[in-house]
Amino acid sequence: MIPVLMTFVVLLGIVTAAHVVLTLALVRRLRTVEADRASSQRWPEAGATVTEFAVRTTSGRLATPEDVRVGERLVAFLKAGCGPCDELVDSLDPRLGATDVAAHFFVVGDPSDPRTGMMADRLGALGEVAVVGNGKEVMSAFGGVRVFPTLLRLRDGVIMAAGADPNRVLARIPQRTR
Template identity: 35%
Template sequence: MTLLTTAVVLLAVVVAVHLLFTFGLVARLRELQKNGGGGAHVHNTQVPKPGTVVRPFSVTDTDGATITEADLDGPVQVGFFQVGCGPCRMLSDALVSAPPKARFVSIVNGDPDAPDATERLIAKVGGLGRVVVIGVDDPVLTSFEVVAYPTLLYTHSGVVTASGTRLDDFANASGAPAQVA
């Protein structure tokens, strides 16, 4: 009987500890949701900061023309999208509904295993401006310091003036040149 009592007490302790961890985890998730973070969308923490200088790059757009950092003269918006990314779909829908006034370049991380989905995304963002299709870890991502999808950048003469992952991140963006970081 003593062995059974010990086993029940030990099991009760383990269950209580797990329950405490679960309550702690739920509290942390609620705090993250309240502050706009957590999940697949971490608000403005992984985007290039205003003042970041775009490093040299060279890519070819879907029309076969070369785009380099020199093409970022004046105000240019650059959107980074990935095939199969839900937040990317939401951002691209918002951009198509309210097209930007500045020149726009879409950088699409295509999926070789989903060519139809890649073509649909290219067609969707094609109405915004020039489109470039890249692969995973393409050097252009390093040039812009982009580490997450989606990312939307406002640039002026090769310097990031505003950045975010949603259109409402730009509610107060001016598009004016930023101080170089």
């Protein structure tokens, strides 16, 4: 009986040691993945200046950097079919209504996709909207936007704040006085 118990204890020790080694390897791999993900999700840098771009808005007007180089502006990059983007659109309506800030929205997506059109229509009541297909030129012009949603607060064409949280990005925009 004792040899059977000893064999069982040795096997249990081997299995436990293998489990610990595999768990540590998994933790190390998760840390690497999270670090890579965090570095790829950096927001455009505060202090960056908007560079050249040109895109047609849904109203047919040509949008250029001149549109954001004067005064306070909110610029948002959203993707059709993105759940967090839809939630952000819902939260922006009451927040923007209380300010005098001009808003510019760039919807990244296939213009023929109904979700893209619906998002552009919802945003049209809040500000200027452009559907930009893959959006590489415009995202690059605004400091290299990489994630959706991205909100940028600009003053005279310079990025003052960036992120996905409207409370943080819009924090210092004065409320409208009646």
